[in-house]
Amino acid sequence: MKSILPTQISLWRKIVNKLMTILVIVAVALAVIPLIFILGDVLLRGAAAVNLTFLTSLPAAPTSKNGGIASPLVGSFTMVGLASLFSIPIGVGAGMFFSEYSWSKLSTVSGFMNDVLTGFPSMVLGLFVFVVIVLTTKSFSAFAGAVALSFVMIPIIARTTDESLKLVPNTLREASMALGVPRWKTTFRIVVGTGKTGVLTGIILAVARATGETAPLILTAFWSTHYATNLFNQPIGSLTYLIYLYGTSGASNWETQAWGAALILILIMLALNLFVKVIIGRSLTEARMG
Amino acid sequence: MSIKLLRGDTILKILLAAAALFIIGLLVALAVELSMGSAASISQFGPGFLIGTKWDAVHEIFGALPFIYGTLLTSAIALLIGLPISLGVAIFISEKLKAHQTFGYLLGTLVDLLAAVPSVIYGLWGVLILAPLLRDYVEMPLHNSLGFIPLFSGTPFGFNFFTAGIVLAIMVIPTMSAVSRDVLSAVPNSQREAMYSLGATDWEVTQKSVLPYARSGIFGAFVLGLGRAVGETMAVTMVIGNIPTITANLFSGGYTLSSLIANEFGESSGIYQSAIIEIGLILFLTALLINVLARLLLWRMSHGRQVNV
Numbered sequence: 001m002k003s004i005l006p007t008q009i010s011l012w013r014k015i016v017n018k019l020m021t022i023l024v025i026v027a028v029a030l031a032v033i034p035l036i037f038i039l040g041d042v043l044l045r046g047a048a049a050v051n052l053t054f055l056t057s058l059p060a061a062p063t064s065k066n067g068g069i070a071s072p073l074v075g076s077f078t079m080v081g082l083a084s085l086f087s088i089p090i091g092v093g094a095g096m097f098f099s100e101y102s103w104s105k106l107s108t109v110s111g112f113m114n115d116v117l118t119g120f121p122s123m124v125l126g127l128f129v130f131v132v133i134v135l136t137t138k139s140f141s142a143f144a145g146a147v148a149l150s151f152v153m154i155p156i157i158a159r160t161t162d163e164s165l166k167l168v169p170n171t172l173r174e175a176s177m178a179l180g181v182p183r184w185k186t187t188f189r190i191v192v193g194t195g196k197t198g199v200l201t202g203i204i205l206a207v208a209r210a211t212g213e214t215a216p217l218i219l220t221a222f223w224s225t226h227y228a229t230n231l232f233n234q235p236i237g238s239l240t241y242l243i244y245l246y247g248t249s250g251a252s253n254w255e256t257q258a259w260g261a262a263l264i265l266i267l268i269m270l271a272l273n274l275f276v277k278v279i280i281g282r283s284l285t286e287a288r289m290g
Numbered sequence: 291m292s293i294k295l296l297r298g299d300t301i302l303k304i305l306l307a308a309a310a311l312f313i314i315g316l317l318v319a320l321a322v323e324l325s326m327g328s329a330a331s332i333s334q335f336g337p338g339f340l341i342g343t344k345w346d347a348v349h350e351i352f353g354a355l356p357f358i359y360g361t362l363l364t365s366a367i368a369l370l371i372g373l374p375i376s377l378g379v380a381i382f383i384s385e386k387l388k389a390h391q392t393f394g395y396l397l398g399t400l401v402d403l404l405a406a407v408p409s410v411i412y413g414l415w416g417v418l419i420l421a422p423l424l425r426d427y428v429e430m431p432l433h434n435s436l437g438f439i440p441l442f443s444g445t446p447f448g449f450n451f452f453t454a455g456i457v458l459a460i461m462v463i464p465t466m467s468a469v470s471r472d473v474l475s476a477v478p479n480s481q482r483e484a485m486y487s488l489g490a491t492d493w494e495v496t497q498k499s500v501l502p503y504a505r506s507g508i509f510g511a512f513v514l515g516l517g518r519a520v521g522e523t524m525a526v527t528m529v530i531g532n533i534p535t536i537t538a539n540l541f542s543g544g545y546t547l548s549s550l551i552a553n554e555f556g557e558s559s560g561i562y563q564s565a566i567i568e569i570g571l572i573l574f575l576t577a578l579l580i581n582v583l584a585r586l587l588l589w590r591m592s593h594g595r596q597v598n599v
Contacts, residue, residue, distance in 0.1 A: 017494070093310075108311050131324075262410075
């Protein structure tokens with residue numbers, strides 16, 4: 001076959017090669033620099049706002065310097081916790097179905113729809129929950145917010161469960177069944193038992209994603225400065241809604257507090273992601289090697 | 291096998307199938323509820339809703355075009371800036387850092403972590419830091435020197451299509467570069483080796499054998515980025531100004547489909563509410579189309595095996 005390239009590397013080709021290398025490095029710089037600025041701003045401005053009073057007081061009027069984030073923080077945890085209750089059984093169940101019954105048509109169709117849902121605008125999910133729950137109960141509530149968040153979490157949990165269970169070698173399933181262990185017990189003890197780190201990873205990633213969501217909460221949980229005493233008939237505040245509300249308020253005290261809340265939010269996300277990367281990542285590699 | 295054991299298997303299968311059915315049911319219920327909610331608006335305004343340019347809640351005249359326009363324009367700006375940068379990052383990690391796996395892994399981890407930063411934080415940064423900076427150092431100079439071009443003719447206040455597009459670009463870069471990186475890493479090494487053995491330079495290997503091999507996956511990454519840009523609510527709502535406008539002027543305030551829902555739905559009722567639900571339906575159908583396309587492309591690229599997103 002005749003070569004499509006000349007045998008000698010011409011000067012022009014060398015120049016193009018160098019130029020493209022430089023362009024690629026410029027692209028990396030352009031991608032990373034704004035992100036460093038964002039994290040830096042959140043860190044510096046946030047650190048100036050965060051102290052013990054900030055974490056333990058209720059939100060206050062924009063004229064006050066002493067407002068805190070205690071009730072929205074509790075609100076966020078409440079809703080993400082509730083959402084986990086709804087989404088973990090459904091997400092893990094669906095993921096197990098995708099992996100253990102991958103030959104079935106339902107698995108293919110549902111798996112595809114699951115992927116479509118993963119990239120879905122969360123605003124639409126919030127709108128849907130508003131129409132179905134808030135209009136019916138005639139009230140914003142922690143419950144409605146949690147349902148909207150669970151729709152964000154389910155596809156993530158289902159996909160990661162599916163992927164980690166598919167990594168479990170078939171020989172393990174066969175060995176267990178050959179010993180007379182029924183299929184359901186094999187699925188729980190052997191398949192889920194072996195792939196549980198991956199399943200846990202998916203759950204934590206979904207929790208992190210839900211903690212950072214704002215759009216699904218605007219029309220479902222809305223906002224309140226107080227602790228919620230009932231999860232079904234009163235609006236409830238969240239950390240993310242506070243950042244949205246305060247950030248666009250134009251009031252300088254509130255803007256400062258928004259940076260503080262952003263720092264707390266970033267720290268929560270970072271802790272969850274690092275937990276996944278470091279602790280679970282290590283035990284996953286060990287599991288694969290051993 | 292005893293009957294009791296068979297029952298356990300059946301129960302498990304039914305439970306798991308129910309969970310899988312739930313996902314299909316959710317998507318169907320979304321479509322049904324949004325269609326039913328917008329029925330009043332669809333029957334009153336008909337297809338003219340899509341091309342109507344007025345949005346007037348007081349006189350109940352509703353048209354979706356300014357929001358469709360705002361969504362498309364900001365997404366276009368974001369992808370125009372974001373795609374080349376994301377491709378550069380992906381090429382850097384998968385091609386240039388082949389010999390430095392640790393550094394590549396670290397950079398990849400950084401990109402992944404940044405994809406996890408909540409959008410409301412991008413919005414906060416956009417509204418308090420980036421918008422004033424862009425106004426003073428980019429928009430004003432462009433307006434003063436090139437103001438005769440319609441794109442730059444308006445007086446910039448910082449909250450406009452341009453700022454929203456830039457913030458979106460920053461947000462889609464982590465997503466798009468993570469997917470493109472996975473796609474490029476999936477290109478078999480034999481492709482590269484064959485090209486090197488013909489005497490190609492690094493760039494020629496990337497350009498002539500890696501990128502063509504990965505093109506459907508890269509297009510998939512592009513479409514996923516588009517999906518994220520179109521559906522993004524918080525960051526855009528915080529910086530776009532929220533004024534329904536159709537203009538070529540990038541420095542004018544605008545509005546998007548999702549921002550409208552976030553801002554106005556809470557205080558709406560009757561036909562006004564129905565019109566906003568129809569906006570939600572438009573967003574739903576657009577997102578459905580984009581995501582189905584992206585998934586099909588990525589599935590084809592990975593020969594049925596899913597690429598991590």
